[in-house]
Amino acid sequence: MPQIEGYATWAEVDLGALRANLRQFARRQAAVMAVVKANAYGHGAVPVARAALQAGALWCGVARLDEALELRRAGLACPILILGAVPPSAYAAAIADAISLTVWTSEQVAAAVAAAQQAGRSARLHLKLDSGMHRLGAAPEDVLGLARQIHDTEGAELEGVFSHLACAPDLDPNPSLKQQHIFQQVLGELSAAGLRPTWCHLANTAAALRWPEMDCDLVRIGLGMYGMQPSEVLDLGPGLHPALTWKARIAQVKVVASGEGIGYGHIYAPGRDETIATVSVGYGDGYRRRPGAQVLIDGHTADVVGRVSMDQITLRLPEGAQCRPGDEAVLIGRQGQAEARAETLAAAWGTINYEVTCGISARVPRLYL
Numbered sequence: 001m002p003q004i005e006g007y008a009t010w011a012e013v014d015l016g017a018l019r020a021n022l023r024q025f026a027r028r029q030a031a032v033m034a035v036v037k038a039n040a041y042g043h044g045a046v047p048v049a050r051a052a053l054q055a056g057a058l059w060c061g062v063a064r065l066d067e068a069l070e071l072r073r074a075g076l077a078c079p080i081l082i083l084g085a086v087p088p089s090a091y092a093a094a095i096a097d098a099i100s101l102t103v104w105t106s107e108q109v110a111a112a113v114a115a116a117q118q119a120g121r122s123a124r125l126h127l128k129l130d131s132g133m134h135r136l137g138a139a140p141e142d143v144l145g146l147a148r149q150i151h152d153t154e155g156a157e158l159e160g161v162f163s164h165l166a167c168a169p170d171l172d173p174n175p176s177l178k179q180q181h182i183f184q185q186v187l188g189e190l191s192a193a194g195l196r197p198t199w200c201h202l203a204n205t206a207a208a209l210r211w212p213e214m215d216c217d218l219v220r221i222g223l224g225m226y227g228m229q230p231s232e233v234l235d236l237g238p239g240l241h242p243a244l245t246w247k248a249r250i251a252q253v254k255v256v257a258s259g260e261g262i263g264y265g266h267i268y269a270p271g272r273d274e275t276i277a278t279v280s281v282g283y284g285d286g287y288r289r290r291p292g293a294q295v296l297i298d299g300h301t302a303d304v305v306g307r308v309s310m311d312q313i314t315l316r317l318p319e320g321a322q323c324r325p326g327d328e329a330v331l332i333g334r335q336g337q338a339e340a341r342a343e344t345l346a347a348a349w350g351t352i353n354y355e356v357t358c359g360i361s362a363r364v365p366r367l368y369l
């Protein structure tokens with residue numbers, strides 16, 4: 001890591017941890033789709049996808065066409081499914097690169113067939129069923145007709161059928177069980193008509209951890225691979241560890257006198273002389289402006305005080321902590337015995353861990369260990 005001394009803030013991604021996490025899911029009956037959308041939840045799509053495939057994932061899942069193309073351009077030859085909507089005018093670009101598309105209307109199927117002719121190869125399609133999330137997907141009663149349309153049309157292949165759970169990490173299992181029931185009913189209809197495709201998939205990380213019986217042919221794993229917790233009420237269990245550490249360098253350490261305001265707007269003024277460390281990270285890096293977060297310094301937990309600015313934050317140095325300009329502060333990760341998890345930062349910011357790591361901006365270099 002030659003440039004690290006020059007970095008103000010950076011993220012270290014432990015690909016060994018990521019592979020170990022993925023292997024836990026790859027031991028199952030079902031194949032694993034590594035969900036690497038949104039730059040692999042901020043971890044870096046291409047290195048994460050490569051590591052996941054090495055560790056036994058068969059598929060990569062993304063949300064957008066450009067994310068799929070990024071993987072192909074990097075030389076990844078694995079099956080890739082775009083889980084989200086692609087404008088039909090761009091179908092041909094996906095089909096030309098053997099990227100599988102998600103569809104849920106008859107018009108989309110027709111557009112995919114036309115694009116397949118243009119691209120000179122068959123369109124690989126996954127039908128999305130709306131089993132209760134009511135975001136994307138066909139109504140249960142429409143899936144069989146769509147499957148038949150794909151089956152009866154040259155130039156398109158029904159490769160998969162899938163649905164997504166709305167409440168998988170929540171305490172109450174009933175909404176998920178209801179969705180699973182609807183999913184299974186639709187698969188039953190498809191089987192009876194001889195139209196069940198090879199890849200039927202429903203489970204995300206939370207469902208894979210809670211209900212192995214939901215696995216089907218494929219499980220779509222995001223959070224679990226990154227070692228992040230699905231929710232406050234659903235722990236990852238042993239053997240899954242966070243892969244990402246986010247660090248920033250201390251720029252200055254100074255004593256600020258009692259009554260003096262710190263940072264923009266002087267929203268914080270210490271009631272006694274306090275040692276303040278200024279750290280080179282800010283909202284330009286994805287560190288939220290909302291107050292209440294904590295950072296690790298010298299193995300101690302320090303409060304962020306004053307406003308978060310674009311490139312800097314100010315911390316109140318806790319009793320016993322020593323630091324100098326150039327030292328590392330840990331925003332997410334471990335330092336000595338102390339740990340700052342993406343989940344803790346999310347709680348301070350009133351959000352979820354997904355948003356914290358997805359929000360680490362492009363300005364923050366990612367280093368791979």
Ligand SMILES: Cc1ncc(COP(=O)(O)O)c(C=O)c1O
Nearest residue numbers: 035083164204205220221222223
């Ligand atoms: C359709 C779909 N499947 C699977 C996943 C992976 O979910 P998780 O990160 O909870 O494993 C996502 C993530 O949001 C998704 O949108």
